[in-house]
Amino acid sequence: MEIDAFENLAETLDRLPNGFPRTATNIETRILRKIFSLGEARLASQLTGTFESLEEIACRANQDPKVIRKLLQGMVRRGLIWFERAGRQLRFRLAPFIVGIYEAQVDSIDHELAHLVEEYFHAGGTRGLMSVQPALHRVVPAQKAVRSEWVLPYDDVRSILLSSKTFNLRDCICRVQKGLISEECDFPKDTCLNFSQFERPPLPGDISKQKRWRSLIGVRRLVWFIRSAM
Secondary structure, three states: OOOOHHHHHHHHHHHOOOOOOOOOOOHHHHHHHHHOOHHHHHHHOOOOOOOEEHHHHHHHHOOOHHHHHHHHHHHHHOOOEEEEEEOOEEEEEEOOHHHHHHHHOOOOOOHHHHHHHHHHHHHHHHHHHHOOOOOOOOOOOOOOOOOHHHOOHHHOHHHHHHHOOEEEEEOOHHHHHHHHOOOOOOOOOOOEEEEEOOOOOOOOOEEOOOOHHHHHHHHHHHHHHHHHHO
């Protein structure tokens, strides 16, 4: 009997370093059914956490590259998979559930998905995700929060921001999700600042480092996010 595509995808996601812990209720597969189509689930379960070419993925999936290209591009647009450019070649990998697929649902999450995610967290998902070592989330200290000699290069907020080329500010998926289950968060929602050292086409929510007032807003919101996470 063919293994259910969504079961297969859940196992594939759980093999990524971030993990997607399975639960006794199997609520995680209901989440995946809400987010992925059947064809997308079948293809996504063939991906790994390593960037691969379209041809490599097509060979493993035993499908025509021209057929799966459209599926891959659709999943990229919805944040279900990630891509990079290697010269003129596109390479793809499966995004982790957190941080990745879940956060990408901020513009499409509805009442049903919000409740499914909440049930998943209470069924053991949160405990499983937070047990991953090294930890998925950490507080990056502000410049004067700790003694300077204790701040390692990869934790230097100022250096990270100055070396980045693109900045995007979006609503916090956790706070949006809580609002949909009638547990409204009192903190501002537009606090998730994403930044990258790589150039890319403009996206909705982008803020500019060159425009000082906009970048200052972004940094202040980042500090607010850090403080609220402590």
